Amino acid sequence: MAGVLEKRKSTLRDVARMAEVSTATVSRVLNGNALVSEGTRAKVQAAIDALHFVPSAAARAINSGRTHVVGALVPTLDHAIFSRFLDALEEELAGSGLSLVVATTKEDPDREAERARALVDIGVEGLIVSGVTRSADLDAFIEKRELPVVATSYFDPSYHLPTVGYDNERAARSALGLLLEGGHRDIAIYHGPSAGNDRTRARLKAFKKHPRVAFRFCEMPLDVSAASDAARRDFAEPCCRTTAVLALSDVLAQGALFGLQALGISVPREVSVVGIDDLPSSAATTPALTTVRLPVREMGRRAAIALAKWVEDGIRPAPERLDVSVMRASSSLAPASGALRGRGP
Amino acid sequence: MAGVLEKRKSTLRDVARMAEVSTATVSRVLNGNALVSEGTRAKVQAAIDALHFVPSAAARAINSGRTHVVGALVPTLDHAIFSRFLDALEEELAGSGLSLVVATTKEDPDREAERARALVDIGVEGLIVSGVTRSADLDAFIEKRELPVVATSYFDPSYHLPTVGYDNERAARSALGLLLEGGHRDIAIYHGPSAGNDRTRARLKAFKKHPRVAFRFCEMPLDVSAASDAARRDFAEPCCRTTAVLALSDVLAQGALFGLQALGISVPREVSVVGIDDLPSSAATTPALTTVRLPVREMGRRAAIALAKWVEDGIRPAPERLDVSVMRASSSLAPASGALRGRGP
DNA sequence: ATGCTTATTGTAACCGGTTTCACCAATAGT
DNA sequence: ACTATTGGTGAAACCGGTTACAATAAGCAT
Known part of the structure; x- marks a missing residue:
């Protein structure tokens, strides 16, 4: 049917020519402008379909500025x-x-x-x-x-x-609050790179001015493995007195949880883990992760x-x-007083 | 300095006017065309900077067709x-x-x-x-x-x-192969919605023509919780003879793993779990997930x-x-012969 | 001084649409 | 019968760039 060479994609003028109307009319049809008679509209539409015409976004943008x-x-x-x-x-x-x-x-x-x-x-x-x-x-x-x-x-x-x-600071403070209420005073803070990341830095502010609490800050790449490795390293030593991990991101909290599981340390009985984010998977781990939900x-x-x-x-x-908001407050979190590091079964 | 009302963003013609050159010259400067003298180039550039001129992508696109x-x-x-x-x-x-x-x-x-x-x-x-x-x-x-x-x-x-x-079929077959080699003959297949998802359907093909093997197909939403719930349901009954879960996606494999952990069922000692995807987190779980890596x-x-x-x-x-490729073949996977459902400590 | 390059710049057409405005026909009002 | 609408349409300008081509000036050999 069609000619041999019709490489160039068709334009509004092609449509106008085929429908034997002006470009203005084609444009009106395209934009649903009311003042086009049914007859011409049909003619134009037929030409549009026949030519598989799709108006150029660029040309449109140049006119509308949008x-x-x-x-x-x-x-x-x-x-x-x-x-x-x-x-x-x-x-x-x-x-x-x-x-x-x-x-x-x-x-x-x-x-x-x-x-x-x-x-x-x-x-x-x-x-x-x-x-x-x-x-x-x-x-x-x-x-x-x-x-x-x-x-x-x-x-x-x-x-x-x-x-x-x-x-962000409040989110971290919520998480911290849970641990402080639980009596935890020796807390590891797991967080991603803070350089260039103001969200992380804002969260870290929550840990200023808590004289009675010992924080250990651990910066690491933002992935599960990094946190798992960190937990395995940190808690491998029996003399480790840390009773809780507060991760500034659920990814790290999950990693910490997995690392502790690998060491056979019970969460939350021996060590509590709290995260921030509330990823879908955080609800499914065993135990489910206590976390601060970011909507x-x-x-x-x-x-x-x-x-x-x-x-x-x-x-x-x-x-x-x-x-x-705090999610699952008593799931992967338990009072520090009950911590049984090394006394487990 | 500037006038009161200069709402409209400046165009190439504005630049040309300010630099006292033609639009062609401005265009040449914009496109790094070599045949513009240093002097004019500088004048034009100054005007461009002064007007904070950014050429319109649409206008450009209309000409280049790109x-x-x-x-x-x-x-x-x-x-x-x-x-x-x-x-x-x-x-x-x-x-x-x-x-x-x-x-x-x-x-x-x-x-x-x-x-x-x-x-x-x-x-x-x-x-x-x-x-x-x-x-x-x-x-x-x-x-x-x-x-x-x-x-x-x-x-x-x-x-x-x-x-x-x-x-996709081969990926599923790789995963299945691992289980069959391990002697598993009663396998639960956890998979996401197959309607409209040809990847899932292709993977499911891998389970045709295995007369000696009992498959139980479980379709569920593609999220960790769904798989966790499924595993809790499936394996809660003591009479469950299924020795392995093959999940067509790591998300579901992780869910299954968590669900089994919640039931106190040991992976892989009592039940093996194999996934497909190799998500970063799959390497970190305890045990790490055996999975087929999709690059x-x-x-x-x-x-x-x-x-x-x-x-x-x-x-x-x-x-x-x-x-x-198969990852961590013997991590969350063990021979079925060793399966100790109900005989655990 | 003359003619021919070569370097630089301007003019104007063009890309593919939208839109203003003029124009014509048909209908309505008096 | 004679305007005053109103509906439908086209011609042409326009949007903001690019580019073919023309034009001018300077450079240089003859």
């Missing part, structure tokens, strides 16, 4: 907390007719700035970022472009960008709504604090 | 296997100067088709999809548009799109390279098979 694309900058996709967040974010954005471009920063502010520019270069109308630490370059760039940017995973109403997130899906939804409103209606959103 | 954006359709972001994959994919694409838009399908072919169109609407030049089952609509659409699409998580050289992936990061990298080549150079890539 791309309907926003970007998200996250440290990594390879961590449940960010992928859950993005899953919810994407879902909600799609509902608002926005598409999501993702880029990973590896917690490096320079890389974040570079990737942010790349996103703006491809035409994103707004950005979701993580935390409140960025390079001066990027801050200046955002400022000058008046780019809608929502910062997440952090709540700070004084930050110059709207934040949608939780109070990341809700955060994704809220951040999407905030950014969409800003992008679509120009309304700069207000900061939003999301509440954290 | 957007440098590709899309990925994955069932969900909220699963380690896909987020790891995307992490590697994004990284490699960024290296090729391509940006990644993600959309989630929830394993629904219609939703996949709809989201694919949305991606094409915003101008993606190519697509990464999961598996080899799609709606006829989408297939036709891809065909007509001659859209570069690479299918992943599945290897099938006969599929009409290039696939970059592993042989998803490598798959992400390869898929990115294949799609980039197709998009950039028009070279349709060849299908690529990635090898699967």
